[in-house]
Amino acid sequence: MAERVYPKLIGARLRGQTSYRASFALQCVSSGLGQLVELGVILILFGRVTSLGGFSVTEVVLMYAIAGVGFGLADMVAGQLDELPAHIRTGTFDVVLMRPLGTLAQVMASDVHLRKIGRIVASLVALVWALAHNDIAWSPATALLVVLAPLSGAVIFSSIWVVANAVCFWLVEGQELANAVTYGSGSFTSYPATVYGPWLRRFFAFVVPGSFVAYYPGLALLGRPDPLGGPALLGWVSPLVAVATAAVAGLVWRFAVRHYRGTGS
Template sequence: MGDRVYLNVLASRFRAQLSYRTSFVLDFVAQMLGQGGELVAILVLFGRTEELGGFAAHEVLIMYGIAGVAFGIADLVIGQLDDLPRLIRTGQLDVMLLRPLSPLAQIATGDIQLRRVGRVATGLAVLVTVLSTSDIAWSFPKLLLAFTAPLVGAVIFGSVWVVACSVCFWIVDGRELANTVTYGSNMFTSYPITVYPSWLRRLLAFVIPGAFVAYYPALALLDRPDPLGAPAFLGWCAPLAALAAAGVAGLVWRFAIRHYQGTGS
């Protein structure tokens, strides 16, 4: 019953947005260009150097493509959590808690923006192009990895989103702090972690498992040893990292909801 409610809500949202086709196309293109800005930055860097953190252009673009698709999916599915501070301030979250439906799912489906598929389209175009032109020894496990890596990465991004936005239950104006982690993670995962200082690598690669979004899967696809000396099997461990991240996100969200006392209005 609950699943049908969410599907009906999503269907109505999509129909409403597609009814204004010109506006949708313009927003879609804007999202593509927004995601493409990071691509331009990468190409400019490789106009000045042949390697970045020990990786060639096509290797970095594989990471960018995986991360771009993963972030685009996460932004589409869970990006509505950015609206949590407003829902708390206005008391709308209190109304959601009275319904026999998951408040997280209500927020996620409440104002879903189909135009965000533009981010996915840009990342996917880059990923397909670079994978098809790179010298990769393809096998079934690698094909499976190439297909699932963006989906697994989306779970990691989504989990980070939930944890970061949960701080808004205690800091009502914590949206910018949350965005630093969520959108900052997108930028971090688009580059090899070798370009970052050691403390930042440890924080954003393992505390926030950003390295499992694109860096380690890309190493596995390319059959490249990690310049930092990490074991090769980490390239295949992203699903485990995603599962752990989702578990932590669920615990944090439930803790925040249980200790939420309302707006007092």
């Protein structure tokens, strides 16, 4: 039954968003411009420096673009989890529990932020530019990595969204904490890990696996050794990290839902 319900639910949401075409187009353009503003910040920085964390402007844009595509896809698919605290606080999550469908899938299918496609398109344009302006030794493996890295990043970001917002089952007003992790991960991955301090690098590499979104895949595409001393293999394991992160997110969500007691509202 679920395989028939979810496509219909998502389709209804998408039709609702595109019914006002002018408004939808403006939202897409606004999303794309927001992404380009972030790119502009990087270009302004390079107007004053020649390298950032040991990387040139084209190399930084490559990592930024990979992270941008991944984050945009995750925001479009999982961004509605930001509404979870409101569902818990008002008691409407109890309605989700009463339906014979998966709770996580219901929340994620409750809305799809199609307007975020503007962010994805802007990041793809930046990615194409970066690939053309960096010296990449093209092979079937690197071509596959260009495709898998943003997709793996989307899975990693979505998993981070699930885990961060699952905290709200215990901290009903934990939205700020969740946003700090989700959007903070997006900001972290837009720059090389070398620009951050040791504790922050360790946190976003091994606790929140943000370094596997764009930094390590970017190094693999560029054929550069890790300035931090990491093995070259790390550049190719993002899909495995994405699978592991998704598995952890699923376990955390299941545990949180099982221990949900409602707010009494």
